[in-house]
Amino acid sequence: MINLYEKIWKKISEQERIVIFTHVHPDGDTIGTSIALKELIKIKYPKIDVKISGDKYPSNLLWMKGNDNVSNEFIKHSLAILVDTSSITRTFDKRILNAKEIIKIDHHHPEGNQWSLAIEGDTVPATGQIIWDMIIKLELKYNEIVKEALWVSIWTDTSGLSERNPSKETFKAMEWVESDGINRKNMLGKIDLSPIQKKEILNLVKNPKKDGNVLYVINDFFVSNDLYRPATELFYKKYESEIYIFVCKLNEKLYRVGFRSKEYDVSKVASYFGGGGHLTSSGTIINNLEKLPKIIEYINDKMKIKV
Ligand SMILES: [Mn+2]
Numbered sequence: 001m002i003n004l005y006e007k008i009w010k011k012i013s014e015q016e017r018i019v020i021f022t023h024v025h026p027d028g029d030t031i032g033t034s035i036a037l038k039e040l041i042k043i044k045y046p047k048i049d050v051k052i053s054g055d056k057y058p059s060n061l062l063w064m065k066g067n068d069n070v071s072n073e074f075i076k077h078s079l080a081i082l083v084d085t086s087s088i089t090r091t092f093d094k095r096i097l098n099a100k101e102i103i104k105i106d107h108h109h110p111e112g113n114q115w116s117l118a119i120e121g122d123t124v125p126a127t128g129q130i131i132w133d134m135i136i137k138l139e140l141k142y143n144e145i146v147k148e149a150l151w152v153s154i155w156t157d158t159s160g161l162s163e164r165n166p167s168k169e170t171f172k173a174m175e176w177v178e179s180d181g182i183n184r185k186n187m188l189g190k191i192d193l194s195p196i197q198k199k200e201i202l203n204l205v206k207n208p209k210k211d212g213n214v215l216y217v218i219n220d221f222f223v224s225n226d227l228y229r230p231a232t233e234l235f236y237k238k239y240e241s242e243i244y245i246f247v248c249k250l251n252e253k254l255y256r257v258g259f260r261s262k263e264y265d266v267s268k269v270a271s272y273f274g275g276g277g278h279l280t281s282s283g284t285i286i287n288n289l290e291k292l293p294k295i296i297e298y299i300n301d302k303m304k305i306k307v
Contacts, residue, residue, distance in 0.1 A: 001119075002137050008103055008117055009138060012041055015048055017078040019070055019099065022054030023085040024092045025225045028156025028191070030084035031057060033105070033127040035066045036142075036149040037083065040131070043141045049074075053093040058226045060191050064152065075099050084127040086111040086120065086276065105130060108276065109267065122267070122278055125164035128153025132173040144181060151177045151187050159233050163260075164280055193230060204231040204248070205238060212300035213264075215241035218289065223248035228256065236260040243299055247292065250285060257295070258283045269299055 012018065020038055022030040031054070038050045051068035053075075072095060080099035085091050086108035096102060097114075104118040107127050111120070119130055128150045135142055154174055158166045161174060178184055193201070204227065208217040217235060232246045244260040257275070259266035259282045267282040273295055275284025286292070 005134050005138055015079045018050045019075055019078045019080050020052045021082045021091050021093055021096045023090045026055050028152045029126050032149040032153030033083040036131050036146045039145045040140050055092045060193055125166050125170055126154045126157035129173050147177050147182045201227055201231040201234050205235040211296050213242040213303050214296045214299055215239055216245035219248040221249055232258040255286050
């Protein structure tokens with residue numbers, strides 16, 4: 001891996017302009033990773049002009065300052081670095097395709113072949129952990145912004161070190177992050193939801209239904225990205241089940257379907273139904289609620305075979 005890190009940083013060192021791209025429905029990991037990486041590049045190579053292009057942040061992360069206005073002209077002369085995103089489909093700003101070349105730093109299943117260099121595969125629970133590993137292995141200089149951003153990245157993507165199989169390395173990364181003035185209580189206060197939002201997410205997970213190994217809840221109305229992620233987390237934590245499915249409207253025509261599991265590979269289910277994600281946390285989009293029983297049936301069938 002260190003070889004790949006060195007190649008990436010060599011490529012970075014050769015640039016005048018870099019744009020870091022984040023994913024659709026941005027979360028703490030894509031936001032934290034992009035901000036930490038931008039800062040690390042600025043510290044090591046102050047002459048490089050680094051920008052971030054992405055969608056609006058969830059309201060509890062609005063204090064994080066990352067997104068820039070990036071012109072078409074700027075992108076054309078830039079190296080693109082895609083973070084926490086496996087594919088162009090999942091990239092918010094499709095102008096990434098106009099960049100000189102694309103490097104990917106991600107922790108989902110390998111996908112696509114348009115990358116000049118890529119870190120990929122579902123091996124660590126947060127992309128932020130890869131950035132931490134780079135800092136340690138390459139002895140990169142960092143500052144408080146980097147640490148705060150990586151805290152958000154690792155903490156949120158593991159739901160507080162409880163999901164996605166955090167390893168010894170993940171705990172080590174967290175221990176490194178939570179030192180020199182970065183303290184957990186303070187950070188938890190920074191990413192906390194408002195009392196109204198907390199009430200709203202409680203409402204989103206009430207009255208779940210059970211079908212075989214699947215516990216599911218359907219919200220036949222629009223749920224903002226601010227609430228989607230915390231609601232799926234709460235759903236998973238509040239009830240006991242093998243598989244969890246959280247459904248809500250994404251817009252007039254589409255539904256967002258979030259899968260969680262304790263250990264069953266729901267990324268396979270998601271990709272079978274046109275989506276993707278991680279082993280224990282994945283998702284897809286459907287255009288019709290009638291598809292849901294088929295998904296549940298598929299999971300229960302597959303699990304029977306497994307058992
Ligand atoms: Mn992630």
